[in-house]
Amino acid sequence: MDSENFYVDLVLYNRLLQCFVLVDLKIGKLKHQDIGQMQMYVNYYDRYVKQDFEKPTVGIIICKDRSEAVVETTLPKENNTIFSKEYKLYLPSKDALKALVK
Structure with a gap:
């Protein structure tokens, strides 16, 4: 765009939803x-x-830390295409995973 390049980290295609996922x-x-x-x-x-x-198209931002207030204020109220989620540096213990599944 206007001689500048921009790159999203991952571009996927969801065949069932028939949409791009960025x-x-x-x-x-x-x-x-x-x-x-x-x-x-x-x-x-x-x-x-x-x-x-x-x-x-659906956009997903995976980040270390997020503020719900920043997300709600930045996106329009009727947003249903951009989402954010925090990542964890370590997997939970085996017992914690079992409890989560139950």
């Missing part, structure tokens, strides 16, 4: 700029890459 990995705390960046990626794919029969 994943951006952040090593620190989620910032409103990160959400805006993902919105740009989603807009680009929806406008220039996806076909008419495909569903809207």
